[in-house]
Amino acid sequence: MDNRTGLPVVGMVGGGQLARMTHQAAIALGQSLRVLSEKADDSAALVAADVRIGTHTDLAALREFAKGCDAVTFDHEHVPTAHIAALAAEGVKIYPGAEAIVFAQDKQRMRERLAELGAPIPRWRPVTDTSDISDFVAEHGLSWPVVAKAVRGGYDGRGVWMVGGAEAAADLVGTGTPLIVEERVPLRRELAALVARSPFGQVAAYPVVETVQQDGICVEVLAPAPGLSEALAVQAQQLAIDLANALGVVGLLAVELFETEAGIFVNELAMRPHNSGHWTIEGARTSQFEQHLRAVLDYPMGETSLAAPAVVMANVLGGQPGGISIDERLHHLFAEDPGARVHLYGKQVRPGRKIGHVTVCGDDMTTVRARAVRAARWLQEGS
Template structure:
């Protein structure tokens, strides 16, 4: 509890853009957000008042950080499970728990548990030697069991030579079938310790080079029954895995079915549109969930909402501030979120959200806005 306000104090491990946007949501609720950041220059550390500098792998730093917090949560999944259990043993409320988070940290454990639960997943196998890949069948998809994100830690294997080269790196791997997908979807739900759940509309996510570049809410052309199935699947998984907070279920849509691709137990890129596009943003919902507040409404604020990620473009050109000036002159309705990051080619430095009635028009506006910020043109 923050003695100055009499309102909750939430600790978020990680100082990235997810913590930055969670801090913004905490402000309107009167809550205080304490951030554990590895650097004073991280996105959230630039704006939050209560920032502790330290590593998520340092148990002493985690314990000092967690002291006095009503709940501790994460803006990434990289905190060691043993450290989380130590905090839980100290009496700290940590959400999600170590027992839940492991299924977002380790893809092998995730696939095993989802298979046990009967959830739809691609055909897969753990990899211990080359024969595990060649016997599985090529072409196939290999994934590092830990640490991968934004296309990193994923390899499209075409032949035995590629597989042998990957095995030689010593990376812990699973191998999966290449799913004949129509598109990728995401189901975002929140769950409280009490067990209340709230589901957002199913969205379509558009990927380029393993990075999400666009999110469309609601997913266009998705039959109502399939959307309900996706929401129910996410709710069932959140309940079965004991997730508290947000759960993002990344899905493959095929001609006949839905398959679970990945899980994330935190605010997620597929939910950034909710800041303007839903009655309750994913960041406020996550705070509500970890503090066991009643969930907020998840309905859309417009018929169509599109979020486009802003990636760092080539060096040179006009400043990012000048680009914002030009964008606002061109499209006053575009909502801009910049993360305070140093610009590097391909790095996520922000996102834009556009709302409207016509899907084609809204997508075009969002794409133009992102390109304006990325390239200055």
């Protein structure tokens, strides 16, 4: 508890843009988020008042960081499970707990647990030797390519490979990376269902969104998912709620989904604020960042309905060096489209790196999407 305000202190492990935007939500709740950041110039460390420098792999640093926190949470899934369990055993309220977050850290454990729960997932198997991928293809009568994934550590397209044949499979297995292999699902598009759950067990679900991927990176989010039937939307929301309850998630759970002719399949899980929910800052009655804080503090959940009929978030990626400054680009963008809402993360620009996002709200999805994409491209390219 903060003795100056009488309000709780939430600590977030990780100093990236998710912590930065969670800090912004904490301000409205009278709080200043405590951040464990590896560097003083990380995205959240540039704006939060209470920043501790340390690494998420250092148990001693985590223990020191947690002192005085009413709850501890994360802006990424890379904290060792054993460290989370150790802190919980010492009385730290840490969310999500080790028994839940392991299913976001370990893709093999996730697939095994989802199969036990009867959740819809692609056909898959663990990979232990060079023949496993070829045997998987033959066993299920699949065609190449198939999808290989690193069991741990992959994100934004990293740790995922399209394997086109037996020789490529042998080369990949030969790297020694622990892998699983999955069928390549004939998807129509990708969706995401975002829910939040409190320790009390209250759950709140956001409208299901469509996510648009480019080179393994989410570049657009469309809320609500255009043309999605009410029945399939309710199914996706209920699936996310059921998984949050079954896995014991506290905080946000993002369920990344494939939509196919046969229905929906679970692709990935994330247990933290998620790129597919950035649109909620302007586009929902309660942002995902405030909702995450409410959840870990066991506050009642906020309203999740849309603030406009159509909302689109477009990620701003780093462009090539040169051109007019980002400040000048903002001047021009705001003059051209005053309704575009820009969030820049304070990151050094590198080509392809997420450095911010733009959200546009309106009545017509086609128009709103064009504005958001145009704004993000302008901030990236300056043209």
